[in-house]
Amino acid sequence: MNSLKIIFDWDTWQEIFGSIAKNKTRTIITVIGVLWGIFIYISLSGSAKGLDNGFERQFENIAMNSMFIWAARTSIPYSGFKVGRSPQLKIQNATTLKQQIPEIQFIAPRNAKGVFGSIPAQVVRKNKSKPYNIYGDFPVYTKIATKKIYDNGRFINDEDIKYERKVCVIGERTQLELFEPDEDPVGQYVRIDDVYFKVIGVHKFIQGGGFETDGDIFIPFETYRKLYNTGDDVDWFTIAAYDYADAVAVEKKVKQTLKRIHRVSPEDERAFGAFNIGEVFTKIMGFAKGMTFLSLVVGLATIFAGVIGIGNILMISVNERTKELGVRRALGATPGEVRMQIVLESVFLTTIAGIFGIILGSFMLAAINLFTIDKTDFPYTNPTVPIPLVLGALLIMVTLGTLIGLIPAQRAVSIKPIDALREE
Amino acid sequence: MIEIKNIYKSYKMGNSSLQVLKGINIEIAEGELVAIMGSSGSGKSTLLNILGMLDVADEGVYKLDDVLIENLDETLAAKYRNKFLGFVFQSFNLINYKSALENVALPLYYQGLNRKLRQKTALDYLEKVGLGNWSSHLPSELSGGQKQRVAIARALASQPKVLLADEPTGALDSVTSNEVMGLIQQINNEGKTILVVTHEIDIANMCKRIVTLKDGVILEDKKVKQVLIS
Numbered sequence: 001m002n003s004l005k006i007i008f009d010w011d012t013w014q015e016i017f018g019s020i021a022k023n024k025t026r027t028i029i030t031v032i033g034v035l036w037g038i039f040i041y042i043s044l045s046g047s048a049k050g051l052d053n054g055f056e057r058q059f060e061n062i063a064m065n066s067m068f069i070w071a072a073r074t075s076i077p078y079s080g081f082k083v084g085r086s087p088q089l090k091i092q093n094a095t096t097l098k099q100q101i102p103e104i105q106f107i108a109p110r111n112a113k114g115v116f117g118s119i120p121a122q123v124v125r126k127n128k129s130k131p132y133n134i135y136g137d138f139p140v141y142t143k144i145a146t147k148k149i150y151d152n153g154r155f156i157n158d159e160d161i162k163y164e165r166k167v168c169v170i171g172e173r174t175q176l177e178l179f180e181p182d183e184d185p186v187g188q189y190v191r192i193d194d195v196y197f198k199v200i201g202v203h204k205f206i207q208g209g210g211f212e213t214d215g216d217i218f219i220p221f222e223t224y225r226k227l228y229n230t231g232d233d234v235d236w237f238t239i240a241a242y243d244y245a246d247a248v249a250v251e252k253k254v255k256q257t258l259k260r261i262h263r264v265s266p267e268d269e270r271a272f273g274a275f276n277i278g279e280v281f282t283k284i285m286g287f288a289k290g291m292t293f294l295s296l297v298v299g300l301a302t303i304f305a306g307v308i309g310i311g312n313i314l315m316i317s318v319n320e321r322t323k324e325l326g327v328r329r330a331l332g333a334t335p336g337e338v339r340m341q342i343v344l345e346s347v348f349l350t351t352i353a354g355i356f357g358i359i360l361g362s363f364m365l366a367a368i369n370l371f372t373i374d375k376t377d378f379p380y381t382n383p384t385v386p387i388p389l390v391l392g393a394l395l396i397m398v399t400l401g402t403l404i405g406l407i408p409a410q411r412a413v414s415i416k417p418i419d420a421l422r423e424e
Numbered sequence: 425m426i427e428i429k430n431i432y433k434s435y436k437m438g439n440s441s442l443q444v445l446k447g448i449n450i451e452i453a454e455g456e457l458v459a460i461m462g463s464s465g466s467g468k469s470t471l472l473n474i475l476g477m478l479d480v481a482d483e484g485v486y487k488l489d490d491v492l493i494e495n496l497d498e499t500l501a502a503k504y505r506n507k508f509l510g511f512v513f514q515s516f517n518l519i520n521y522k523s524a525l526e527n528v529a530l531p532l533y534y535q536g537l538n539r540k541l542r543q544k545t546a547l548d549y550l551e552k553v554g555l556g557n558w559s560s561h562l563p564s565e566l567s568g569g570q571k572q573r574v575a576i577a578r579a580l581a582s583q584p585k586v587l588l589a590d591e592p593t594g595a596l597d598s599v600t601s602n603e604v605m606g607l608i609q610q611i612n613n614e615g616k617t618i619l620v621v622t623h624e625i626d627i628a629n630m631c632k633r634i635v636t637l638k639d640g641v642i643l644e645d646k647k648v649k650q651v652l653i654s
């Protein structure tokens with residue numbers, strides 16, 4: 001009989017079922033070992049994936065490779081200037097940076113009122129009045145950080161900049177606080193620091209990094225400049241690098257260029273501040289990768305332990321069945337057939353255990369998902385195990401099952417039938 | 425049917441070796457019923473094991489049905505055993521989690537017969553030993569005599585050239601011993617060559633020829649008047 005025929009022969013399986021069913025307790029205990037292993041593996045790697053997805057979701061509304069750059073105070077005297085000078089970022093710097101650093105994809109100069117210690121603007125509509133943060137923005141900002149605008153509204157566009165239009169995009173909370181519930185704010189007017197602005201859109205607030213809130217009001221950069229008389233000043237730049245670029249390196253180049261423009265010592269590390277999302281993202285993703293790797297190692301190790309358990313039990317069972325195996329060989333079973341039977345028993349037990357483990361693990365993941373599905377602030381989304389990983393685990397188990405099964409199988413055939421029969 | 429010449433066999437026991445068979449010559453024709461007699465240590469079981477290809481002689485020639493049995497590896501031995509030989513053991517050696525029918529069908533499984541044919545053949549042989557109604561019973565539900573009859577059915581199922589019985593009545597009382605020997609005689613009368621190893625003269629006398637071994641050599645080889653069971 002060739003081996004393929006043995007595997008697909010119903011009788012082979014009946015022999016295996018027979019000997020497995022013979023000792024149910026042994027079978028169940030054996031199966032639990034591997035089942036536990038694959039269960040841990042599936043739960044862990046699924047959770048790691050969920051964490052991974054969760055982190056990614058936290059960053060989904062901002063370009064992964066982006067950063068904020070602002071001016072702080074110098075710490076080294078340079079070129080005749082004393083320590084403690086505060087360089088002022090200028091709108092012209094944006095053009096210079098874009099020209100000199102090819103890795104920059106988008107650069108958005110921004111001004112804001114209400115953050116970094118400045119006083120928020122008083123916004124009035126009819127008889128309602130509240131302070132809100134005001135941002136002066138270019139349309140390019142949405143290329144770096146997505147702004148979801150509710151239907152029939154829009155974000156600031158190039159025309160708004162060009163004509164210095166008095167238009168604004170308000171937040172969800174602003175709408176709630178200044179407008180009636182059934183009112184459509186788009187097309188209405190609000191008074192920002194005594195100037196009337198037409199509302200052109202309401203942005204949906206998305207949690208995730210930064211200092212923006214659900215009450216922020218965005219107005220065109222040029223309008224802001226007029227309104228608050230900021231001239232060419234810029235509070236900070238939001239910069240997105242191309243995907244291929246290294247965010248940390250780009251940050252360094254940007255700072256270097258700014259130091260040159262503003263005559264700050266090249267060694268001065270404090271003159272410009274930066275918050276590098278790319279760097280943070282890389283770190284967090286590195287952590288998530290580490291988790292995935294750890295779960296893979298732990299899971300595989302547990303599976304391995306389970307399979308060794310199967311080998312152990314089969315070893316004992318071979319000893320118990322020495323006589324039976326001797327009888328089989330006296331009746332004409334070749335060593336190959338005996339070996340095949342033991343190995344198939346091992347593979348069969350491992351596979352069954354594995355499949356049950358996968359099912360249980362999936363239930364576990366589904367349960368965790370159910371508990372965390374509405375917790376948006378908890379970084380855990382859609383825990384899944386990729387099919388190739390599951391199949392890979394099954395493949396590893398079958399392989400290990402075969403290898404482990406070979407040990408008792410070899411022992412089974414190493415006993416001469418005559419010795420096996422003599423054993424009482 | 426069986427022809428052995430100058431069979432020698434020794435076992436190593438530490439530094440010394442124990443000579444168990446010292447030149448055995450036997451010829452057994454088809455249809456004979458031969459008892460191999462001897463006290464324990466006479467070498468009768470070793471001889472049976474060599475005939476049964478469970479053990480290999482150090483020296484000598486063994487021909488079975490004109491096939492020279494030599495250079496046996498385990499796989500070839502297993503095939504020859506399956507094709508030529510049927511075994512009946514003192515302790516029955518039925519597989520305890522298989523029913524009587526499945527036990528009888530087992531050698532047919534190793535012959536590669538299909539399931540239906542196996543079941544049918546196995547049932548035929550169970551009926552032949554009078555246990556047709558017990559086919560679904562496990563060995564633990566059978567009496568000693570019944571177990572040995574199942575074992576005989578199993579040995580016959582593969583239609584071997586020779587039936588080798590090692591103390592087939594050793595674990596049975598005299599009444600069931602007679603039953604089993606009656607069955608063996610009946611099978612022999614149908615033409616099967618049978619070797620029975622025993623140390624009981626009563627059992628040996630139920631055969632047609634007695635070969636007596638002592639200390640590894642043949643002491644006596646004689647035809648006897650068979651004591652027939654009813």
